[in-house]
Amino acid sequence: MRPLKIPKPTVKRLAIYYRCLTKLKETGIDRTSSKEMADALGIKASQVRKDLSYFGEFGKRGVGYDVDKLSYKLKEILGLKKNWNVAIIGSGNLGYAIANYSGLEKNGFKVVAAFDIDEKKIGRMIIPGVTINKFSEMSSIINENSIEIAILTVPAHESQNVADALVKSGIKGILNFTPSSLSVPENISVEDVDFVISLKSLTFEIASFNDNE
Amino acid sequence: MRPLKIPKPTVKRLAIYYRCLTKLKETGIDRTSSKEMADALGIKASQVRKDLSYFGEFGKRGVGYDVDKLSYKLKEILGLKKNWNVAIIGSGNLGYAIANYSGLEKNGFKVVAAFDIDEKKIGRMIIPGVTINKFSEMSSIINENSIEIAILTVPAHESQNVADALVKSGIKGILNFTPSSLSVPENISVEDVDFVISLKSLTFEIASFNDNE
Numbered sequence: 109m110r111p112l113k114i115p116k117p118t119v120k121r122l123a124i125y126y127r128c129l130t131k132l133k134e135t136g137i138d139r140t141s142s143k144e145m146a147d148a149l150g151i152k153a154s155q156v157r158k159d160l161s162y163f164g165e166f167g168k169r170g171v172g173y174d175v176d177k178l179s180y181k182l183k184e185i186l187g188l189k190k191n192w193n194v195a196i197i198g199s200g201n202l203g204y205a206i207a208n209y210s211g212l213e214k215n216g217f218k219v220v221a222a223f224d225i226d227e228k229k230i231g232r233m234i235i236p237g238v239t240i241n242k243f244s245e246m247s248s249i250i251n252e253n254s255i256e257i258a259i260l261t262v263p264a265h266e267s268q269n270v271a272d273a274l275v276k277s278g279i280k281g282i283l284n285f286t287p288s289s290l291s292v293p294e295n296i297s298v299e300d301v302d303f304v305i306s307l308k309s310l311t312f313e314i315a316s317f318n319d320n321e
Numbered sequence: 322m323r324p325l326k327i328p329k330p331t332v333k334r335l336a337i338y339y340r341c342l343t344k345l346k347e348t349g350i351d352r353t354s355s356k357e358m359a360d361a362l363g364i365k366a367s368q369v370r371k372d373l374s375y376f377g378e379f380g381k382r383g384v385g386y387d388v389d390k391l392s393y394k395l396k397e398i399l400g401l402k403k404n405w406n407v408a409i410i411g412s413g414n415l416g417y418a419i420a421n422y423s424g425l426e427k428n429g430f431k432v433v434a435a436f437d438i439d440e441k442k443i444g445r446m447i448i449p450g451v452t453i454n455k456f457s458e459m460s461s462i463i464n465e466n467s468i469e470i471a472i473l474t475v476p477a478h479e480s481q482n483v484a485d486a487l488v489k490s491g492i493k494g495i496l497n498f499t500p501s502s503l504s505v506p507e508n509i510s511v512e513d514v515d516f517v518i519s520l521k522s523l524t525f526e527i528a529s530f531n532d533n534e
Contacts, residue, residue, distance in 0.1 A: 116522065117330050123521035186521045187528025201421065205414035211500055211517050257523060281523040283516065287424055297526035299519045303496065304424050306512045307470070308336035308399045309329065310494040313510035314469060315400025
């Protein structure tokens with residue numbers, strides 16, 4: 109059992125540390141420090157140590173972290189020791205782009221089903237071997253394929269209805285690319301990806317720079 | 322001049338408060354409170370007050386916030402009182418999906434140019450009225466159209482080279498959809514959109530729920 113109340117920004121950073129450690133491993137580096145990891149991410153070393161401290165003691169003062177061990181531990185904490193079956197809900201340009209993103213499989217996420225409402229798309233392949241199905245088949249296909257994660261890319265006005273159907277189908281988590289805030293039962297996890305919010309962070313920064321010039 | 326050192330998570334939340342206030346305005350509500358905004362976002366009211374306090378006094382104890390005024394102030398803080406010209410760099414499925422996302426124009430972001438390396442795509446329209454151009458024309462088109470923001474959706478191995486070219490072309494900010502950490506001069510803003518990191522936050526939550534059942 110792991111502690112449930114970890115702040116969201118900490119969880120995001122754990123995922124980023126894990127990515128950073130994976131890169132270090134690939135380049136053959138076997139030791140690192142909170143400072144080195146922090147520098148790579150543009151944050152403070154104390155933040156790295158605080159984030160990791162939620163899960164116990166990892167590094168030794170003056171010696172740092174064993175890349176392999178810390179990486180393995182983060183993999184476990186992030187729930188990545190297993191592979192996850194994923195369904196793409198909404199097979200438009202965005203659905204296609206996500207399904208075909210090479211980083212998915214590399215990170216243990218396997219697209220095993222895709223759905224769309226558009227009759228013309230039904231039966232086409234979203235990626236080799238995975239055909240696009242009707243929404244009406246969602247529940248049975250999700251169950252048969254032990255799909256736990258849905259990636260939601262439908263239009264905003266359909267998002268809540270489709271989310272309700274996904275919850276009924278037994279999905280455990282939704283990666284939400286729609287601009288809607290989804291309302292789901294407490295035991296269902298939702299993670300919003302709203303790039304307009306990121307764009308506004310960007311304009312904030314650009315405007316700040318210009319003001320201070 | 323506004324304070325430069327606002328924590329990134331605060332900026333993200335300001336953008337979310339702004340979205341929340343916009344919705345309240347649309348539904349004709351003219352007063353709100355930190356608690357109401359916090360509840361809608363699933364955070365604490367004290368967090369809302371702390372985030373806003375970076376920019377002065379907005380609400381009155383017991384009276385709350387004037388939706389119009391606070392919304393206007395946040396619009397200003399986020400640099401959204403002007404419209405932003407945007408270029409799509411990499412016109413694959415993801416580039417198409419983003420360019421055609423209705424939320425862009427609604428939020429003051431106008432796609433005025435698109436680029437790709439693939440000869441077959443050059444000359445096609447990414448959205449009505451905007452043709453896809455060669456990378457070699459990037460610098461002149463960015464200048465002619467006063468484009469300040471680039472949305473980067475090229476393959477990972479090309480991302481740094483393209484980012485360097487964007488910086489040389491005078492771009493001020495990059496919304497980075499590639500998995501690479503871009504290295505840019507200090508006066509250039511970069512915002513990363515990495516949905517695999519969001520997927521890992523999701524698996525963390527799902528795994529935590531299962532562990533605690």
